[in-house]
Amino acid sequence: MAAADSYQMTAEDERQMLDAIGKWIEKKVAPVAMDLEHADEWPADLVEDMKELGLFGALIDPEYGGLGLSASTYSKIVTMIAEEWMSLTGIFNSHLMMAQIVQRFGTDAQKAYWLPKFAAGEIRGGLGLTEPDAGTDLQAIRTTARRAGDTYVVNGAKTWISNAIQGQACALLVKTDPSAEPRYKGMSMLIVSKIDPETGEERPGIRNGKKLEKLGYKGIDSGEFVFEDYACDAALSLVGGEEGKGFFMATGGLEIGRINIAARSVGIAKRALRESVAYAQTRKTMGKPICEHQAIQLKLGEMAAKTRAAELLVEDAARAYDTGARIDMEAGMAKYFASEIAVEVATEAMRIHGGYGYSKEYVIERLYRDAPLMCIGEGTNEMQRIIIAKQLVKRNPV
Numbered sequence: 513m514a515a516a517d518s519y520q521m522t523a524e525d526e527r528q529m530l531d532a533i534g535k536w537i538e539k540k541v542a543p544v545a546m547d548l549e550h551a552d553e554w555p556a557d558l559v560e561d562m563k564e565l566g567l568f569g570a571l572i573d574p575e576y577g578g579l580g581l582s583a584s585t586y587s588k589i590v591t592m593i594a595e596e597w598m599s600l601t602g603i604f605n606s607h608l609m610m611a612q613i614v615q616r617f618g619t620d621a622q623k624a625y626w627l628p629k630f631a632a633g634e635i636r637g638g639l640g641l642t643e644p645d646a647g648t649d650l651q652a653i654r655t656t657a658r659r660a661g662d663t664y665v666v667n668g669a670k671t672w673i674s675n676a677i678q679g680q681a682c683a684l685l686v687k688t689d690p691s692a693e694p695r696y697k698g699m700s701m702l703i704v705s706k707i708d709p710e711t712g713e714e715r716p717g718i719r720n721g722k723k724l725e726k727l728g729y730k731g732i733d734s735g736e737f738v739f740e741d742y743a744c745d746a747a748l749s750l751v752g753g754e755e756g757k758g759f760f761m762a763t764g765g766l767e768i769g770r771i772n773i774a775a776r777s778v779g780i781a782k783r784a785l786r787e788s789v790a791y792a793q794t795r796k797t798m799g800k801p802i803c804e805h806q807a808i809q810l811k812l813g814e815m816a817a818k819t820r821a822a823e824l825l826v827e828d829a830a831r832a833y834d835t836g837a838r839i840d841m842e843a844g845m846a847k848y849f850a851s852e853i854a855v856e857v858a859t860e861a862m863r864i865h866g867g868y869g870y871s872k873e874y875v876i877e878r879l880y881r882d883a884p885l886m887c888i889g890e891g892t893n894e895m896q897r898i899i900i901a902k903q904l905v906k907r908n909p910v
């Protein structure tokens with residue numbers, strides 16, 4: 513489904529949907545987020561709720577059992593959930609990045625096979641791009657897939673993969689022709705699964721390495737994948753049925769991933785601002801609430817203006833995405849700006865909270881730990897600025 517074909521809800525439908533998500537956040541997420549975060553526990557019950565809410569199919573076409581939401585509606589949902597607990601958004605968003613690859617580039621048979629399972633949350637997963645020696649430079653990956661009759665045989669290792677351990681599947685970037693020049697021409701995308709989706713039986717040759725310990729983004733698992741002669745059915749696995757297109761699928765078609773990171777960043781910034789506005793009215797020094805000190809007012813004013821600017825950039829990018837156009841520049845701007853603002857606003861919120869901002873009893877320390885990841889994920893902010901500049905030149909030739 514092209515972005516422009518996504519289901520454009522009426523304003524009333526959207527309001528009802530956001531209302532339902534808001535009630536769920538208040539009743540089910542808010543009471544447990546802090547404990548799950550500090551225990552770094554995978555939120556099994558909330559994942560079941562998210563299945564029921566349809567979040568694992570949020571961007572999947574209704575023809576395959578999804579909600580087919582527009583990027584505009586989707587990004588509002590992501591922001592709302594990130595305001596309460598950002599980790600949750602990774603569980604369905606990384607999964608949807610995998611689904612988007614099948615939806616946008618898969619064959620009809622692949623869509624019919626994978627998408628209903630993804631939409632139901634029955635098979636969940638993420639995006640397997642990064643390797644120990646290749647992050648930004650994706651063309652340096654070493655994982656290979658060799659064609660053997662009707663199968664591909666995969667060897668290699670991936671790291672930092674969200675949902676690697678609790679999920680079952682992965683959209684895996686591989687080299688099908690490791691000697692190709694330029695290197696991207698030898699890269700392909702496979703959908704791989706730890707279990708047989710029909711029988712639920714474990715498959716040989718694919719296993720998780722260790723769960724990675726992180727500063728923040730707790731609750732969601734970030735893990736390694738190791739492939740040792742893992743064999744998968746070529747027709748179901750090779751996305752689009754054609755080798756050599758994987759690099760484009762990984763980098764070119766996933767502006768929605770950057771919009772999502774930007775939307776999460778706005779959630780972090782909004783929560784940090786909300787907490788700060790409330791705290792500044794109750795905490796007193798020198799006989800008055802700190803919100804009456806000009807030093808704090810300057811902080812709050814700047815935090816509010818920048819948070820709203822980030823939100824508007826996300827709305828702008830999401831609207832552009834919904835037209836179906838290529839929007840590298842808009843998504844890059846939203847991702848870059850909103851994530852830097854999340855870091856800035858979370859840091860200022862900590863200062864406004866004084867010592868209490870450093871306490872694990874307050875949400876601020878979590879926002880402070882979660883925000884920096886937004887500058888790294890879905891392409892680092894260094895790369896975003898380079899992408900923006902390249903697009904500026906491309907769109908404005910002299």
Ligand SMILES: Cc1cc2nc3c(=O)[nH]c(=O)nc-3n(C[C@H](O)[C@H](O)[C@H](O)COP(=O)(O)OP(=O)(O)OC[C@H]3O[C@@H](n4cnc5c(N)ncnc54)[C@H](O)[C@@H]3O)c2cc1C
Pocket residue numbers: 606638639640641642646647648649671672673674675726729734885888889890891892893894895
């Ligand atoms: C919590 C977490 C979850 C993640 N989830 C996933 C996931 O689900 N799937 C997945 O595939 N990956 C995932 N990643 C990996 C993430 O995408 C990479 O960390 C990211 O792409 C950066 O790669 P790197 O860490 O290898 O850094 P490097 O590529 O080694 O970069 C190091 C530094 O150099 C800069 N740099 C690199 N090249 C250039 C250049 N050409 N010009 C200017 N600056 C440059 C970078 O911006 C960065 O500052 C995750 C990472 C984390 C921390």
